[in-house]
Amino acid sequence: MQAQLRKSLPQAAIAWFLASPLTLVLAGFLVLPIVMIVIVSFWGATEFSIYPAFLFDNYEFLLSSRVTYAVFLNTAKYALVTWAITLVLGFTVAYFLAFHVRSLTWQVALFLLCTIPFWTSNIIRMISWIPFLGRNGIANSALISMGVIDEPLEWLLFSDFSVILAFVHLYTLFMVVPIFNTMMRIDKSLIEAAYDNGATGFQTLTNVIIPLTKPGIVIGSIFVVTLVMGDFITVRFMSGSQSANVGRLISNDIALLQYPSAAATAVVLLITVLIVIGILLRFVDIRKEL
Amino acid sequence: MTETTDKTTQSTRKGVDRRSFLKGSAAAIGAAAGSGAITGFPTIWAQNIQNITLRQFGTGVSNLNEVAQKVKEDLGFTLEMTALDSDAVTQRAATQPESFDIADIEYWICKKVWPTGNLQAMDTSRIANYEKIVGIFRDGKLTPDSEIAQGTAPHTVGFTSGPGGTDFVAEESGWMTLIPTIYNADTLGIRPDLIGRPIETWAELLNPEFRGKASILDISSIGIMDMAMVCEAMGEITYGDKGNMTREEIDKTIAIFTEAKQAGQFRSFWKTFDESVNLMASGEVVIQSMWSPAITAVKSRGIPCVYQPLKEGYRSWGGGIGLSKNLTGLELDAAYEYINWYLDGWVGGFLMRQGYYSAVPETSKNHMTENEWGYWFEGKEATDDILSPFGDKLAGAGEIRDGGSFYDRMGSVACWNAVMDENQYMVRKWNEFIAS
Numbered sequence: 001m002q003a004q005l006r007k008s009l010p011q012a013a014i015a016w017f018l019a020s021p022l023t024l025v026l027a028g029f030l031v032l033p034i035v036m037i038v039i040v041s042f043w044g045a046t047e048f049s050i051y052p053a054f055l056f057d058n059y060e061f062l063l064s065s066r067v068t069y070a071v072f073l074n075t076a077k078y079a080l081v082t083w084a085i086t087l088v089l090g091f092t093v094a095y096f097l098a099f100h101v102r103s104l105t106w107q108v109a110l111f112l113l114c115t116i117p118f119w120t121s122n123i124i125r126m127i128s129w130i131p132f133l134g135r136n137g138i139a140n141s142a143l144i145s146m147g148v149i150d151e152p153l154e155w156l157l158f159s160d161f162s163v164i165l166a167f168v169h170l171y172t173l174f175m176v177v178p179i180f181n182t183m184m185r186i187d188k189s190l191i192e193a194a195y196d197n198g199a200t201g202f203q204t205l206t207n208v209i210i211p212l213t214k215p216g217i218v219i220g221s222i223f224v225v226t227l228v229m230g231d232f233i234t235v236r237f238m239s240g241s242q243s244a245n246v247g248r249l250i251s252n253d254i255a256l257l258q259y260p261s262a263a264a265t266a267v268v269l270l271i272t273v274l275i276v277i278g279i280l281l282r283f284v285d286i287r288k289e290l
Numbered sequence: 291m292t293e294t295t296d297k298t299t300q301s302t303r304k305g306v307d308r309r310s311f312l313k314g315s316a317a318a319i320g321a322a323a324g325s326g327a328i329t330g331f332p333t334i335w336a337q338n339i340q341n342i343t344l345r346q347f348g349t350g351v352s353n354l355n356e357v358a359q360k361v362k363e364d365l366g367f368t369l370e371m372t373a374l375d376s377d378a379v380t381q382r383a384a385t386q387p388e389s390f391d392i393a394d395i396e397y398w399i400c401k402k403v404w405p406t407g408n409l410q411a412m413d414t415s416r417i418a419n420y421e422k423i424v425g426i427f428r429d430g431k432l433t434p435d436s437e438i439a440q441g442t443a444p445h446t447v448g449f450t451s452g453p454g455g456t457d458f459v460a461e462e463s464g465w466m467t468l469i470p471t472i473y474n475a476d477t478l479g480i481r482p483d484l485i486g487r488p489i490e491t492w493a494e495l496l497n498p499e500f501r502g503k504a505s506i507l508d509i510s511s512i513g514i515m516d517m518a519m520v521c522e523a524m525g526e527i528t529y530g531d532k533g534n535m536t537r538e539e540i541d542k543t544i545a546i547f548t549e550a551k552q553a554g555q556f557r558s559f560w561k562t563f564d565e566s567v568n569l570m571a572s573g574e575v576v577i578q579s580m581w582s583p584a585i586t587a588v589k590s591r592g593i594p595c596v597y598q599p600l601k602e603g604y605r606s607w608g609g610g611i612g613l614s615k616n617l618t619g620l621e622l623d624a625a626y627e628y629i630n631w632y633l634d635g636w637v638g639g640f641l642m643r644q645g646y647y648s649a650v651p652e653t654s655k656n657h658m659t660e661n662e663w664g665y666w667f668e669g670k671e672a673t674d675d676i677l678s679p680f681g682d683k684l685a686g687a688g689e690i691r692d693g694g695s696f697y698d699r700m701g702s703v704a705c706w707n708a709v710m711d712e713n714q715y716m717v718r719k720w721n722e723f724i725a726s
Contacts, residue, residue: 049384049406067722074725136573154502157574158558240558241508242551244725252724255377256510256717257384 034270041263050259058264068249068265072272075245078160078235079228079276082167086224087217089168090175094216095209097176098183099191114176117169126166126234133157133165158240166238171227175220182216183209214284221280229273339367342624347372348394349379351583351646352472352609356679357637365631367624375562376509383408383612392625393612397444398511398707400468400612404447404456409612411450411465416626419633422650427470427608428462432700441515441533441706444470444608468610469629470649472641475604475699479570479580483594492516492523492602495577496550505569505578506547508559510720512707515605516579517543519704523602533708537715544719548726559724563587570595582645585692590682599693603704610649642666643679647696669695 009017044053062068093114101107117125132138133156140152155161186209194204210217232247246269253262346353346369353373361369372390374382380402383393387408395403403409414420425431430438430445438445448470449463450456458467480489485500495504495516507513518532521543529539550556557575560566567587569575580597588595611632613625631637638648639657643666648654655663664670669691676685685691693699710716 061718065718065722067725071725130568131572134572134574236561240505240556241561241724242556242559244721249721249725252717252721255381257381258714258717 037263037266037270040260041267043260043263045258045260050257055260058261059268061261062264062268071244071246071249074243075229075247078163078167078245079225081164082171082228083221083224085164085168086172086175087221089172090179090220091213091217093172093176094180094183094213097180098186099209111180114173118173122170123233125170126237129162129166129169129238130157133162158238158242160239160243163235163238163243166234167228167231170234171224174223174227178219178223179213179216182213186212215286218280218284218286222277225276225280226273229269229276338620339365339624339627342367342621343370344368344391344621344625344628345370345372345389346392346394346611347374347379347382347390349373349376349396349609352394352641354640356640360636361628361631364636365624365627367628369628376511387614388616391614391617391621392628393614394471394609395468395612396607396609396707397447397468398442398607398709400610401442401447401458401709403612404450404458404467407456408615409467410615410617411453411455411467412469412613412626412629413453414462414464414466416630417466417469417633418630419650419653422652423470423633424647424649424651426473426700427610427649432697436701439603439606439703439705440529440531441605441708443706444468444473444610448610468612469633470608470610471632471637472610472646472648473606473608473700474582474646475606475693475703476579476581477600477604477693478577478598479566479585479588480596480598481570481573481576481594482596484573484576489577489598490601492519492600495520495579496524496546496555498553498555500555500577502554502557503574503576504555505558505560505566505575506556507566507579508561508724510717511709511713512605512607513579514540514543514716514720515705515707517547519602519605521546523600532705534710535712535716537712540712540716540719544723548723551723551726586645586678586682586684589684590678597692599699599702603702604693604699605705605707606700606703607707640679643677645684645691647700651696665689665691667696669693669698 040050041058042054042056043050044055044057045051097107097110101110130137134140135152135154135157137157139156140149143149144152190208190212191204194208199207229245230247232245232251235243235245235248236251246265250262250265250269253259253265344367348371353371355371358369358371361367369392376396376399379393379395380399382389383395383399383403384406387406393403393409400409417423425433427444427448430443446460447458448467449459449461450465450467451459451463452465455465478489478492478495484503494500495506506516514535515532518527518529518535518539521527522529522532524546526546527539527542529535535543558565558569560569560578563581563584566578566580566584569578570580570584570588571591571593582597585595585597611629613622617625633650633653635648635650635653635655635657638650638654642648642651642654642658643662645666647667651667655667658666661673662676665672665676665685672685672687672689674687675683676689678684
């Protein structure tokens with residue numbers, strides 16, 4: 001049967017045929033919408049309608065506004081800080097699971113434990129911080145009754161602190177999973193060899209484990225950075241609407257029917273994120289490593 | 291034309307004698323009147339109307355399932371309700387006219403949406419209670435000697451030149467854009483227990499005493515008005531028209547608030563009703579822009595909260611029902627029936643018992659107890675517990691409504707929710723304010 005098919009169709013045709021379902025799905029649900037967004041970003045808008053045109057107004061306004069730069073900077077700040085914290089946390093958790101927990105059963109059990117919070121919606125996980133961190137919330141009343149502070153800490157909620165806290169809470173798992181996955185595939189004999197050659201624990205970490213975990217780190221970083229840069233709801237709720245990131249800029253525009261302006265912002269954001277991913281991929285050849 | 295008339299008259303004379311003709315028509319009139327008296331509405335086409343479904347969408351305030359149920363009971367047709375936030379409502383009314391039959395929108399949204407031609411003008415001669423509609427929605431005057439407030443006052447966008455008109459006219463032209471349904475006067479909400487002193491002016495929102503404990507709503511078109519009320523009360527800016535600011539006025543207003551924001555005046559901004567309730571109830575915020583039912587929601591948790599009347603007056607808003615241009619024939623008749631039913635009093639009573647006002651208060655009175663009417667409308671002391679339509683206790687005997695009677699509250703409106711000529715500029719500045 002297979003031989004027959006091979007005979008009747010040339011190799012290349014089979015390859016194209018097998019790839020076509022995914023190509024069609026990606027073309028219809030990824031490429032086409034992006035093309036639409038790019039096209040609309042050149043359109044014009046009145047207060048309640050949009051009209052086809054080829055204008056650079058949207059980009060001109062976007063790129064000449066001081067606010068755009070401030071907001072992109074703020075977005076980058078959130079992404080960078082969240083990335084650094086989730087990396088340290090994620091790496092540590094994955095390291096513990098992969099190298100300190102010896103039995104596979106426990107590894108699986110503890111790994112599942114990490115995922116339990118993710119059984120609830122991420123909006124709920126985020127909002128549940130609000131009563132906890134509030135002025136009269138559990139955190140403040142506990143600290144006051146312990147005598148650590150006299151006045152409630154105002155910066156716990158509706159601040160950059162709470163935004164980043166929520167991001168870390170929401171996205172650390174996206175770092176743990178790929179790092180844990182690559183660590184599990186490190187040949188244990190390499191680590192034994194390092195010990196045998198007299199490497200200290202720290203030297204083994206920096207010379208053996210981290211280089212071999214790089215693909216996992218990069219994949220995790222891509223997850224976290226893209227999620228944080230594309231977010232708008234976490235920033236809105238946790239900053240009490242007082243801070244802005246690019247996602248909020250877009251959502252405000254959409255709410256006010258300014259689709260072309262929203263599309264232009266989305267295009268700029270897309271380019272920024274692609275550049276970041278491009279840089280990350282310079283560090284490791286994912287196709288080779290996987 | 292004359293010829294035909296003559297012929298008809300002649301044939302009538304010939305065919306039926308005068309006596310039986312009179313008898314017959316009297317019976318027909320009697321039947322029609324009788325059926326009208328029973329249900330309050332003509333039932334001549336009641337058979338077909340059963341199958342009609344009207345799709346209504348609007349903001350949460352008046353899109354209540356109780357109304358849809360009552361429509362089914364009283365009028366026989368089905369009303370499907372969709373509740374959206376005001377941005378989404380504007381968007382849908384402006385861009386998807388096929389997706390609705392009835393739009394329940396605010397007057398400032400009407401100013402934006404009407405020029406698109408997605409709504410059709412309504413013939414006031416088909417509105418039974420038109421003459422009883424409050425003056426605010428007709429000539430703009432609550433009482434003959436009251437002054438018209440700034441902003442998008444409902445009567446300025448309430449009438450159009452005729453069927454098919456996409457303009458607004460100043461006089462009562464007989465063609466209405468929206469039939470008014472619900473309105474209220476908004477002010478600041480405060481936590482009297484946490485403030486501990488009288489609050490009398492909008493300027494208190496930026497009083498450094500409340501640093502980190504104030505809030506304002508993050509809906510640009512309404513937020514800018516609250517800001518203007520504050521800036522004017524502080525004596526910082528005198529506006530030509532708060533509802534239609536110049537670029538310079540917008541810049542100054544936003545600058546004052548940006549400075550306050552950077553000094554940490556605001557704890558948070560809110561966008562949804564629930565957020566405003568939670569901020570107030572948890573004590574995160576002690577003074578903020580608020581909507582009347584949110585005050586009720588805080589109070590019903592047993593937390594003191596006052597809808598504080600302020601000396602500069604209220605920021606008011608009004609909503610109404612508009613008909614999609616796609617409504618025709620029987621469905622259009624059904625929509626008119628619905629409008630007439632809406633103004634007939636039951637809905638009015640239902641809304642007024644939540645603290646809103648109805649466009650035809652005198653018909654609503656029939657659906658309220660004397661105590662309720664006294665408390666909500668006349669600003670009298672409650673003689674007994676005041677319950678919401680959902681059964682929650684809102685006030686006890688001896689309490690009076692914040693701000694007093696209908697004429698006290700609606701009589702001191704300083705400005706109406708509005709959409710400005712410089713709206714796009716204002717929105718951009720608003721975004722800068724949020725991002726600063």
